[in-house]
Amino acid sequence: MRHLDKPLAFVLLGLSAAVWADNGQKGPSSGEGAPNRIDASGGGTLAAPDRRTGSPLGIGFLWTLESQAVVSKLESEKDFVDLILGEGKLDVFEKVKPPVRVACIARSLEKADARPFPGVRETINTLRRAGVAPERVIIAYNPERQPGTPTQEMDDLVGSARRAREIARAYGALLLVGPGLREMEQREDLYPELAKHCDIWLIQSQRLQLDPITRRPIEPADYRAKVKRIVDRLCAGNPDIRIFVQVVTTSERGRSEMTAEQVVAYLRAVEDLVDTVRIYGGSRQLLSRIIEWRDGPAAGASQPAGAPSEGVSSEPR
Secondary structure, three states: OOOOOOOOOOOOHHHHHHHHHHOOOOOOOOOOOOOOEEOOOOOOEEOOOOOOOOOOOEEEEEOOOOHHHHHHHOOOOOOEEEEOOOHHHOOHHHHOOOOOEEEEEEOOOOOOOOOOOOOHHHHHHHHHHHOOOHHHEEEEEOOOOOOOOOHHHHHOHHHHHHHHHHHHHHHOOEEEEOOOHHHHHOOHHHHHHHHOOOOEEEEOOHHHHEOOOOOOEOOHHHHHHHHHHHHHHHHHHOOOOEEEEEEEOEEOOOOEEOOHHHHHHHHHHHOOOOOEEEEEOOOHHHHHHHHHHHOOOOOOOOOOOOOOOOOOOOOOO
16 A cells, blocks of 8 residues: 555534534555554554555445445445544444544544534543543544634644644553644644654545635645645654545535546555545445455456546535
């Protein structure tokens, strides 16, 4: 998956809230013979990809009734599901089997008055009380300039990321940081420093998939170039950082749905740059087809029919 030039908000505030209420140089190539990557903070090992499969990418998605139907297809240590954790959601750890991880989303370091969601600290307290091993978890710190994230955390993103990592390390879990891309477009100079304070960075790249005027999908090669520019900045600060990207499955403000082939074209464009792709939205059938492509007999065995033309759900940040 890795090569020499390579190196959760998540667009899910509304969807996560509904689910909550409802219930650059990057390092050595990771082909065969490449070593596992060990996390110094005690968050576990990320296995080198099996090059016999269709793609080395991990796959992740939001934990919903729709996505639960395909979770059994996830088998890689780089796969995950994500949710805002509460006491009533702990059964996710019974339904999601290792080595697949659960990314627990927190929009603030501590619970904020503006939104009734747990912060990083409360999330970890819940995990500790339930006896969940940190190796099963990714702490996904997702600060946004919206209710739920205190203004001071956004104003001092580096300090906030540093504090989040201290809390996550005390528990022993990996830390993912993923502010909205709209915010980061105004603060690109922070990428290298922010990368020093997390194990994983989520690029909310759905904003990069679309033409800013027409909201239609752009060419995969152009998407790759935009993603690589950010990857290079992150890797300048932390050559060992793991990169996740988020892609969406509809365009034109949700009016057009992408086919599996169109989504795969974007995944294929960045599979040597990033570790894992978070699929935002999509039916269980679409998720299943994407996972089947990932797990196929050989990369490129089924060539997507050109670049996407119509399609990417929810409005990108």
